[in-house]
Amino acid sequence: MSSPKPSTIRVGRRYRASRLEGPYDAIVIGSGIGGLTTAxxxxxxxxxxxxxxQHYTAGGFTHSYERNGYEWDVGVHYIGDVGADHTLTKRLFDHITDGQLKWAPMDSHFDRIFLGDRHVDLVAGPEAFKAELKKAFPGEDKAIDTYLVYLKKVASAMPGLVIxxxxxxxxxxxxxxxxxxxxxxxxxxxxREVLESLTGNQELIAVLTGQWGDNGLPPAESSFIIHALIARHYLYxxxxxxxxxxxxxxxxxxVIQQSGGEVFTYADVKEILIEKGKAVGVGMADGEEVRAPLVISNAGVFNTFDKLLPETAPHHAFYQEKLKTVERSMASxxxxxxxxxxxxxxxxxxxxxxxxxxxxxxKQVSDFMAAPDETDIPLTYISFPSAKDPSFAERYPGRATIEIVAPGPYEWYERWADKTWGKRGEEYEAEKEVFAQRLLAKLYEKxxxxxxxxxxxxxxxxxxxDYFCRYSKGEIYGLNHTPGRFEQDWLKPKTRIPGLYLTGQDVMTCGVAGAMIGGLLATVAVSGFRGLPLAKKMFVG
Ligand SMILES: Cc1cc2nc3c(=O)[nH]c(=O)nc-3n(C[C@H](O)[C@H](O)[C@H](O)COP(=O)(O)OP(=O)(O)OC[C@H]3O[C@@H](n4cnc5c(N)ncnc54)[C@H](O)[C@@H]3O)c2cc1C
Known part of the structure; x- marks a missing residue:
């Protein structure tokens, strides 16, 4: 077997205070796709x-890592809406990459939903999608057609929410x-309530909500907004x-470097500097202070308001209260x-x-949470990245990769939280091995x-x-997408603290596209009128 090519997947420039070339117009905390989009x-x-x-490579959940001659992604299994040029997602990607990022389509049946022994595919394209479902669920034509209309109506309501x-x-x-x-x-x-108003067929509902792992909440708890946005996102x-x-x-x-900017890795921000009630820069873990008139946080609202904002900052108490109105999403x-x-x-x-x-x-989730060792895993998601990436075979000859994601509550591992990565001991490794075998068994079953x-x-x-992406309870989608979350008017780019803004998945929704829209909105918010042509170009075309 030949060896893989030398690694090029560590991205960004290693931080040293001596490498800073200020003054900068803005500081972005975190290089997730939302932060990179804004920058x-x-x-x-x-x-x-x-x-x-803070990590050794840029990208947040869009980073890849390499070990033992293999490469895996950590939070990008598929992206929708990039097959045609007229979508917001494609326009935005083309804008921020100067058209350099290229895409490979998955199979037309991109998602397969297994319910026990049965499976139904989600197929690309609204007509093929409907036809496949109607074949699997005879007599449900009306419910399926109306469901597609509902998805469209949610999409039509989004501009108001975004503006x-x-x-x-x-x-x-x-x-x-x-x-x-x-x-x-x-x-x-x-x-679930919305779908039950369309049909009583629980299997159809299960297939339509079979992507619930894409936002982390089972259908009874999630808002129909996030369900519909994700379903529409992958419809093509x-x-x-x-x-x-x-x-x-x-x-x-x-593209960030074109105006003199830079993306530094190993660059741990310890606090947001506040002077005279305004955000004026950040304090780094090495003691360096970096100043700029705008500080834009991609670190999520819990990190931003609980850890980075000093207690003495104005509105600290306001945001502490607001944090009580939202929940962290699932861990895995x-x-x-x-x-x-x-x-x-x-x-x-x-x-x-x-x-x-x-x-x-x-029921499957709650039974599993109550007795994880005796209950079947309620959701096992398997992705085959090396099959999806046409360049993989050339970059890693003779090799292939698979990823399996399943719920994994933080509490299971909390007792090792104060130990360093790679040094958590035999008991931790043994516990992981048991779960790894359960996931392998799921793979071999299929x-x-x-x-x-x-x-x-x-x-x-x-x-x-938590260690690599700084989500302290291991949450993988930022905040839970409950109906309550979508009522929170403080989840927006501009904060009450002058000079401090938010970007990324907590602004709008999770998902690469959701976090990018958060990134675009942050740009518009900091740029005022100068940002309007960009907003028009992205949203309208
Ligand atoms: C397992 C998994 C699978 C997923 N699959 C998909 C998928 O297939 N398709 C899809 O569209 N989405 C998927 N997602 C969701 C998607 O990856 C995320 O919603 C999105 O990437 C989040 O982007 P973000 O910009 O909000 O921030 P993040 O990617 O969370 O980045 C935040 C960054 O801030 C950094 N940071 C935090 N604090 C500091 C600090 N003090 N100093 C410096 N840096 C700091 C972190 O290290 C991190 O890099 C998946 C996520 C996971 C975890």
Whole structure:
């Protein structure tokens, strides 16, 4: 077997205080896709932006990592809406990468939903999507057609919600009232409730909500807004970045550098500097103070307001109260698998597998949480990245990768939280091994020919998510997408503290596209009128 090519997946410049070349127009804390989007959009408007990332590589959940001759992505399994040029997601990617990021389509049946022994595919394109469902659920034509209409109506209601995020409070309040009056009654209702108003067929509901792992909340708890946005996002199929997830940061960073900006890794921000009630810069872990008139946090609202904002800052108490109104999203375990053969030889599909024991998602989750060792895993998600990426075979000859994600509550691992990554001891490793074997068994159940072919595997836990991406309870989607979350008018780019802004998934929604829209909105919020042509170009075309 030939060796993989030398690694190029560490992205960004290693931070040293001596490498700073200020003054900067803005500081972005965190290099997630939201932070990178804001920095690149600002750079395109002529602003010099520095991004500080605490991890050894840039990208946040869009980073890739390499070990033992394999490469895996950590939070990018598929992206929707990039198959045609007229979508917001594609326009935005093209804008921030100067058109350098390329996409490979997955199979037309991009998601396969397993309910016990049965499976139904989600197929690309509204007509094919409906046809496949109607074949699987005869007699449900009306429910399926109406469901698609509902998805469209939610999409039509989004501009109002989006504009409300950047308008001044005085105008945003009345707009919110107008939007909620014009919006369909089901817009922000629990997903299950909306679907049960369309059909009593629980298996159909389970298939339609089979992507619930994409936002982390079972349908009884999630808002129909997030359900519909995700379902619409993938309605025309799933795509994978050619070269892997790290290509995102790799192609965005040169755009940030065009106006003199930089993305620094190993750059741990300890606090936001506040003077005379305004954000004026950041204090770094090495004691350096970096100043800029704008500080834009991509670190999520819990990190921003609980850890980075000093207690003496104005409005600290206000944001402490607000944090009580939102919840952290689910935590997960992920098994990263390496195989010594090509995806083609191993017949790995370009289809994501969503494996459920049955259709009653909520009961399965609660039973599992109560007795994880005796209960079947309620959601097992299997992704085949090396099959999706046409460049993988050339970059890693004779190799293939698989990733399996499943719920993994932080509490299971909390007792090792004060131990360093890689040094958590035998008991932790043994616990992980038990879960890893359960996930491998799920894989072999669906693809028995892979048994005996696995060369390497390692399990990440919520502690890994905290260590590498700074989500202190291992949450993988920022905030939970409950109906309550969508009522929170403080989740927007402009904070009450002059000079301090938010970007990323907590502004709008999770998902790469959701975090990028947060990034675009942050740019518009800091740029005022100068940002309007950009907003028009992205949203309208
Ligand atoms: C397992 C998993 C699978 C997923 N699959 C998909 C998918 O297939 N498709 C999809 O669209 N989305 C997917 N997502 C969701 C998507 O990856 C995220 O919603 C999105 O990338 C979040 O971007 P963000 O910009 O908000 O921030 P993040 O990616 O969370 O980045 C925040 C960054 O801030 C840094 N940071 C925090 N504090 C500091 C500090 N003090 N100093 C310096 N840096 C700091 C962190 O290290 C991190 O890099 C997945 C997520 C996970 C975890």
């Amino acid at each position: 690149a959009c600002m750079s395109k408007l002529g602003r010099k932006v520095v991004v500080f990332e 409300g995020k950047v308008l001044p409070d005085l105008a945003a309040g009345p707009l919110r009232k107008l939007v909620s009056r014009a919006a369909p009654s089901y817009l922000n209702r629990p997903t 199929g799933g795509y994978y970045p050619i070269g892997g997830a790290s290509e995102m940061a790799k192609t965005i960073i040169p 375990n992920c098994l990263y698998i390496g195989l010594q053969d090509t995806a083609e030889n191993l017949k790995l599909p370009k289809t994501n597998f969503w494996i459920y024991p049955g259709a009653d998602y909520e 693809l028995p020919h892979l048994e005996g072919k696995v060369d390497y595997y390692e399990l990440s836990t919520p502690l890994s998510t």
